């Protein structure tokens with residue numbers, strides 16, 4: 001009898017082979033190849049289906065479902081899309097269940113919403129609901145069996161369903177433990193089908209591994225329409241929600257929340273919270289970075305400390321480490337700030353991460369300020385990209401950044417050439433990093449602190 005055909009596929013990169021490998025030849029990860037059944041040969045071929053021209057497709061108005069949480073809506077691109085699948089990932093205890101329960105609570109006023117909880121008992125959910133208040137109309141199902149969850153969704157057909165979490169669902173057919181690669185993939189695949197067929201906007205909660213990616217197979221991220229990451233320090237109050245993938249909107253938007261006793265509260269104006277430095281303190285600069293369409297002021301802090309290490313440390317929190325290494329090198333080569341004998345630490349306030357090159361100048365200014373012990377001028381903010389030649393490159397949407405700075409009451413801006421004027425702001429245009437440091441640092445105050453500390 002012929003053996004059934006099997007193949008082994010990598011859960012990380014999708015590489016497939018006829019035999020098992022411990023190390024995936026495609027992406028070099030270990031232990032990621034799992035056995036898959038191959039479709040049976042010799043079946044009757046499927047009949048061809050009629051094709052459509054796009055012009056003939058009747059477009060159902062892709063009405064969004066507002067979640068009632070403004071910051072969540074912003075990250076989703078204006079609300080949930082019907083029949084879509086959204087994956088929300090985040091570290092344990094960051095507040096995923098709290099965020100989604102408050103969204104369900106707001107949506108339950110106008111729609112049918114269902115919470116499928118596999119992690120917590122109904123009593124625990126109701127305790128949290130009591131703390132948040134007003135979630136009486138939210139329907140709850142405590143179930144981990146995948147078939148039962150899918151069957152309930154098909155008969156009940158709520159408008160919105162939250163599955164907390166996808167790792168707790170299991171299908172008895174598969175035999176492997178809940179949370180295993182095969183189970184999570186099966187659960188996501190089945191829920192995707194149910195979401196599309198029954199028109200349920202489904203939100204999956206996913207756990208995050210140590211390195212920060214959503215646990216379970218990578219294919220999960222390909223399957224869903226939208227991947228949201230909930231970040232932030234569990235020990236501090238502010239949390240940032242950002243989209244890693246979004247089929248219906250931009251991935252640049254962020255939502256900022258504060259964790260309080262009454263749940264997560266949106267922070268509509270994060271600049272007012274994060275964009276402050278203490279006047280006259282060396283090692284801190286205010287960056288005007290752009291997150292999606294929203295300019296946001298952030299405090300960037302730097303510490304420069306003498307070291308005996310042969311390879312001084314460059315530690316970045318909230319800034320790309322490669323970008324930091326580059327800025328340190330440009331500072332040394334083109335601006336006369338030598339850091340070869342010093343450890344450099346950089347941190348962005350509020351646990352926010354800046355990926356945008358427009359924040360380079362603020363990072364450079366904070367480091368130079370720490371190295372020279374000269375504070376940044378009072379009321380000054382900066383933006384601009386630092387080039388490898390030490391020249392500054394213009395940052396996008398300068399006018400919107402200036403507007404945000406003016407709104408927050410800053411008086412002085414150090415920015416690249418070609419930055420427009422703005423009423424109420426004194427814009428200093430610097431061609432090079434060296435000029436920007438001269439314009440941004442208060443050297444006289446630096447000398448005074450130096451004299452005092454001597």
Ligand SMILES: Nc1ncnc2c1ncn2[C@@H]1O[C@H](COP(=O)(O)OP(=O)(O)OP(=O)(O)O)[C@@H](O)[C@H]1O
Pocket residue numbers: 090091092093094095096097098099119234259260261262
């Ligand atoms: N009474 C309270 N007052 C203030 N904050 C609270 C209170 N109760 C819980 N929290 C906050 O809520 C967080 C837990 O939120 P939540 O259960 O939504 O997290 P989660 O991401 O769903 O976690 P898990 O991955 O374990 O499911 C706690 O870390 C704590 O910061």
Ligand SMILES: [Mg+2]
Pocket residue numbers: 096097098119164
């Ligand atoms: Mg939870």
